Structure formats: structure tokens, C-alpha cells
Amino acid sequence: MRIFKAVAVVGITATLFACQATQSQQNISNQQTDKPKNVIMVVADGMGPAYITAYRNYRDNPNTETVEPVVFDDILVGTATTYPASVSGYVTDSAASATALAAGIKTYNGAIGVDVNKQPVRTVLHQARLNGMKTGIAVTSQIVHATPAAYVAANESRENYNQLADSYYDDRINEDFILDVMLGGGQRFFERSDRNITGEFIDAGYQYVDTYNQLATLTEPTRVLGLFAPVAVPWALDDSRANRLEYMTRHAIKHLENANGFFLLVEASLVDWAGHANDISSAMAEMHDLALTIQLLRDYVRDNPDTLVVLTADHSTGGLSIAADGEYRWSPEFLHSMQLSVPTMVEALPATDDWVGLVEQGFGFKLSEAEQDLVLSIDTSSSSWEQQGILNDIIDARTNTGWTTSGHTGEDVGVFSFGQGAERFSGAQDNTAIATKLFDLLGTQVRGEQNQKHGASSVKQEEVSDEGANTCSFKDSWRC
């Protein structure tokens, strides 16, 4: 499946990167006046415009005439197109869009940090590392999922999770690891029968934690690998810390702060997964954790005005609509009492005889007779996906929420920014421009064309295969 050997690639690219670092540093001192010391890139996976509106309505105080603004409204500066390379049409996946946001190039759906010719490209996170900044990621999916992986690694396919985990340890820039801080899920990909990457990081001097509480015990700045779940962390509705993205972000910053600045990638990964599941209750809970994270970052920038924060989405998911079926109504109040995520309710069904009681407890409201009949019609031998669909249908009918797809949709997304250099992200732009503007602010000028050439000239392919690209099917695996 793999098109090149990571060690060979990294050896060559790292050398090339090292040569250019000096030039970059000169550019910084000579030209950049609004260059931020720290850069925090936040990707809300799947957060199309409807998610912002839905969240604002969800948080509305119904006793006032106005729908009160939310934290996103204060920082909106523009829009971004999301389309991938033409070979993949108009609708992107998270791998192609993350590569666009990270490296400033269009590529095919499924590509992790490689161009349409499957050649590795330099990302803004790599550039930050070259500049001597500390680097980190804090995400709610596995840390090798498409978005964070595209900032860190290079692979022809997003599905090669084990190879991506290998890359996180094996790849080097200036003979050092690429990341100082890694927080999220993904134990399964780091502790494997064939390789214990967690152990290798520990041996290399990283602190390892696997609970949120342990993370808080690391009071002195250190390199840290925090993996809090086998794959993704639990849904916000179920997790021991509903604010876990805000919590991971806060601790990541604590370990990254230093005189040379830092680059942190934050991803609200599970907004997208809720969208794929057409699960409005989890979508809003995930949006709330993101809102708490942005509030934390606003407070941080108030105290550290030399920090830049950019927030955008990689695409929208699910075709979410605020109202459905010809009815002029959206009723988010039914989401306020949710106690459990829909997947967790479905998992709990076989262990109880009182399905109606379980679902009423999970939803936090009494079911009508028709709704009770729907719950009792669930076939626990059917797929979890189908069972969840019945519960989501009840919530959709209560709230009058609409969905058009279990996949992504191709509309433009919002761009939000604040802090030093934030004004550069205003207006309508292509998603690749977010990377090129960050490259500029990091003191180097990498344009898409150059980046592709850079990759092609610096890497030798050792194995070539046409398989593996763009094979993530929503029919088989909705977590694409």
C-alpha cells in the first residue's frame, strides 16, 4: 500500500528543510511586522455554516427577543472554499482539506500531506518546527486521524493509521521529533503487537498519560504523549470531562509555551462524526466544547496579544438544516436535557428490559406513545448504525432538524481569527490560502506550486502502488 519508505523520505526532506531554515529566519527578522510569536490553528471538522447557526439557537435564551451572539460571532472574518483537487470533484474529505489547510495545495481525497502525485509536502507545522518553535496537537479523534495526520505526516492514504503512528515517531526535522505535545485518542495505533510506539516515546523522554487527571499532574513543561482512549475520546455527552477539548488545549499550551513560540493544532474532530451519524444532540454538545475552547483561546490572546488564532472548518457534514419537511420550526430545547449520547444508549439497550426508561433517562424527557413504539421496535441484532438512526429520528422530529446525507457537502465554510496577524484571513478565500498566509506569517513564502515541486524534487519513491487512495467509503466506514 505504501508508496515510499518514511525513513528515506524523511532523511532527504529533513536535510532540505534544514538548509532553508536559515533563510526563513532571516525573512522573519527583516520583513515580518505582524508576525505572531505563537500560532494556534483550530479545525472544527465538519462545521459548516449551519452548525454555527444551530449552536447559536441551541444556546439562545428564549425569554429575550434577540438570539444572543455566541463566541464564534465575535471572531468571524471570512469564508473559505473547500473543494479538493479536480480528480476528486467538488466535495472534499478531511484528508484532502487538511492537506490544503496545512500545506497550501489541492490534493485527492484520502491524501495525507502528499500532493496529487503522492509526493510529500511541507506543512505550516513543519515550518514552525524549522523556525525553532515548539509544536503540538490536541484533538478529540485518534491523533493519527486525517486532520492532525495531514499536518504532521505524509502518506498516500488516511487509512494507514499504523504507518501514520510510526511516522509520528520515526520522522524527524533537524534531527528532532516533529511534535512536542500530542493529546487525543489512539492508544490502539501506538501500542500494537508489532510495535510499542508509546514505549518508544517514553524511552525518548516523553511523559505518557492516559487519563485527563494524570495530564493535570504534569505541572512542569515537558514533552508529553497523552492518549486517553483506544480510538477517539468519548462523546462530550458521555465523557468524564464534557470540556475535554478545552482541557487538552489548556494543558497543551502549558507545555508548549517558550521563548521561541509554539504552533498548536487543535481539532474538534467529533463535530464531523456527529454529522455523519446525523446526530444533532452530539453535534451540539461537541460544538459547545469547541465554544469553550475558543473562549479559552480568547482569554489567552487577551493576555498574550502576540498569539494568532485561526479557526475554520474543513467542510460541512450531513447536510444539516435548521428546520425540515416544510415546517417553519426548529426546537433546540429538546436537546438541553440530553444525559447520554445516542450511541451509548444503543449500546446499553441489551443490558436492560426497560428500554423506554433507558431512553427517557438518556433524552431527559418523557416519550410519547408513538415514540415509545419506535423505541420498542429497535432490533438489537441490526447494525448499531440502524439502531442509532431510530433514536436520532425521534430527536430530529422533536427538534425538526433536517439532514440530506451521511457524508460531506461542498459548501464554503466560515473563517474566524483573532490575535496578531488575524486581519490577513478576512474576506473570501480558498482553503489553500489559509496555509500560504500562515507560511507568510511564519516568515517563509511557500506557494502551492513551489510546495509540490519541493516535494517532488526531494523525495525518491521506492515503492509505487495505485491502491489505497480515496478508498474510505461512507457505506463501510462513516468515520471518513
Ligand SMILES: [Zn+2]
Ligand atoms: Zn467526515
